[in-house]
Amino acid sequence: MSLPAKPREMSSRSSYEEREGLLAENDRFDPYDDPFDKELTTQPSDEDGWPRSKMVKTASGFILLLILGVFARALLRSPLHVHPDLSFSGDYIRSNGTHDFRRTVLIVSIDGLRADYLDRGLTPHLLEISKRGLRAKSMVPIFPTLTFPNHWALMTGLYAESHGIIANNFWDPQTELEFHYNKISSAWNPDFWLGEPMWETANKAGIITANLMWPGPPKTKSGSSPTYFVPWKDKVPLSAKLDQLLAWIDLPFDERPQLLMAYEPSLDQAGHLTGPMSTLVNQTLAQVDLFAAALHDSLVDRNLTDIVDIVFVSDHGMTDTSHPTLIYVDDDDMLGEQGLSAVVHEDGWPAMGLRFNSKKNESYYLEKLLTSQHPHAEGFDVYTKHTMPSRWHFAHHDRIAPVWIVPKIDYALTTRKEGDVGMSKGNHGYDNNEHSMHAMFVAHGPFSAVVKDLHRSSFSAWLPWKNKGWHSTSDDTYVMDSFPNVEVYGLVAKLLGTENYASHNNEYGDKKFPHSP
Template sequence: MKDEPLADDTMKELPRHISDDAADQEREGLLSGVAAERRDADTERSRLSTKKMLALAATALLLLVGVVEVGIMIKSKHQAPDPVLNLTRSNGTHEFKKTVLVVSIDGLQAGYLDRGLTPHLLDISKKGLRAKFMKPVFPTLTFPNHWALMTGLYAESHGIVANNFWDPATDSKFDYSSAPHSWNASWWFGEPMWETAGKAGLITANLMWPGPPETRTGWSPTYFIPWRDKVPLSEKHDQIMSWIDLPLDSRPQLIMAYEPSLDQAGHLAGPKSTLVNTTLAYVDRFAKSITESLAARNLTDIVDVVFLSDHGMTDTSHPTLVYMDDIIGVEGLESIEHEDGWPSMGIRFSPTVDSSKYLSILLDAAKANPEKFDVYTHDTMPQRYHFSRNPRIAPIYVVPKMGYALTTREQGDVGFSKGNHGYDNNERSMNAMFVAHGPFSAVTKVLHQQNSRSLAKRWLGNPNEGWHSTTDDTYVMDGFENVNIYNLVMKLLAIEEFAASTNGTEGFWDKYF
């Protein structure tokens, strides 16, 4: 994204909402669910081998211990969503339905959490879950990834292939910074989670999440607050809590919120800057205020909170410049009709020139300089990018390697930001962040801890596969693709039967529930 000024009050403290009230845990119906599973197992006993019986017994024991500790209802993953999950629960004074809050902190590189500047996010992760990283879709840009998070689709499937791009089908340009050139529903393919929730009869709220106010099928969030720059995080906090405090019949069960200040700081000063570190502490206090406000309302066991980001950030303060006019000549440069996808360069040559000639020149240059950039067509694009099957993707894509920047002799490095993203999504510095806290993560952590202490390791192999214990006893999930977030929210809201098709891994979250 372009460099944008930070909010004027970036350095202000956020309000504190602290409560010592412990959240109540429900334990009703637990033993009956496990007993039912045991009766089913008895009917199959004669057909099971001794090894399988041991595995089944170990599984039942793990479920019983974990469930009694955290107070959840056990049901088979093959059953339809249990109606009890949609019933209201009390926080001691009011009734609440199952609720999910998804907060995106733009540009929060996964590695930022290891700087010692985010004690609150780390504390949240110790109580809940943290992933090593979350892998963004290619290109690692803001709009493609926020729509991937919302829909569970790769860019080639959801159609937002860059922050700025040309659509040959409509002969028009998508420009993320202009509502008239980006909000039209025709740009946005796929079904965002707030549309699915609406179809399931849930109330939803959207606080400045990058995307349109309405989908191609005419669905809108129940509450929608459009993008506005320089909004203090205290104001966003208060807006979220005002939705949480609404009466039951008008209260959203899915809330999505977006915060760009860390991304803006990264572009302006670079990921290693004092400004990024200061802003990182600022958004960390925002995360703390959210969790403390939920705790003050006794909602820790009712509301699942997911803090995540869209991509990381890398230092581009001193890149090695690659001059495109030195490669294809001034004539070739002037023959480019449309250019998409900075820091990559999606090229559409004028139909009046022989584009194959320039493609050949670019391929030869890439072969001679493999450390600087790659050149792809739809046919040669790496399959792992999932970035070829859409006419909005330019027919020729020049993708710079980390540390390099595409430019021209005329442009030089004028206007270059000190930090950037958009590079190969396998690059470590492009990794996004995932931290979750609430009833889902509490259940998952207890089951994991019980697994690690039980005989199941011998009976079931390695039930903790995909987990890593750190020195402070924090359990960290393996990294995963961000297209799996949509299905997580569907599970948390118990509306999987309404879910749209996605590019996420089928059954990915089953082992964590």
């Protein structure tokens, strides 16, 4: 599909407008003008030309295991190995009994599925899939814990300071352009999206790819597009998304994608609207669980569970914000009205990235914030690029504003004029160390069998990580320890055999992710 000739424009939005938009039906941008207002399609996308980027920075245990070919080869040679065709070569052809397939990866993002939602007793199918495969205690999102930064982190293996999507809305001082997640002219502008997504890496390896509404541009700066591309449209039934994924899987051999990506926002929308503990969230959670079951059962029916690795992820969690303690940034013990009027660009939300109209004002109001005697000073932190927590990897990019006010859980930044109007009852965007911000990871397929076999084998003593997770021998459930979501890019590259085509984040890439000989 090509871009619409005249994409629908939307006006710039303040933090107030952004938070109000979280409650609207069009919670994400809707690119559908007449040329797109049609059923889901398998029409291939165009390819012209746009950057190369990078790879993942750190390695969690299970992915390091997969990347270190010595362990995989040792397991495949061991008598404990009982799973067929676990080669990590993307070119290896397998049969499901009636048709030939190449190694395939299907990654599904369920927006806002907090890690501990799986313990509510409402997701029996996802839990059953995790028992057949594996589950992580949680997956740690990047900071800020927002939808667009984290979906691009999953795609590229990069933190926000490297992939450039530093919030759902921000200003770029180099281009003097504003990015808004729900505005096509920016959300589809490839200049905002740095790094190399996994589908571009796969394209370089000659692999067919398919993207079903995953947040991001239809093309990168290098001109790479998914082979099949279905753009975002709100309120698409889960059944239609299931049909589209299966239609791709059922394509003829030479047209069938090996990497499929899909996105579902309904749980996040419910969490914003009514809060993470609400009946609506529980009902929506049960619905996405049924979708996961139907998708997995469809793979079982096609005898593809030894061929297709299915990975369910989320981008972040959700916390209750129905009764936050409000911190008014225009009060005299914060910026004051004059200080707020000196702000020329405000990025992000619920955190605030501030750019002032002069360096003098920046220094003055930074000092005022740092020495604030606000009665709720315990509810927020003030950072510059030089004082940001290093674990956030949120300092080394021009798009990151020089001053940030970051609220803690149970607190919200606002102004006297805005108050709590438009605030959602559930939100995210807070410190990624907060457990309520953590995402989920559930997987089943050939690679999960490798991990479980190695864990219970004599090779487990050689595992290259200290915390090996928890394994129940009674029901063969394996729950991995928490790991950063930037690991997923490296995992998919290994599973598809595309690691030789992958870009590297920095000099540590080769050390953390040595290529299998």
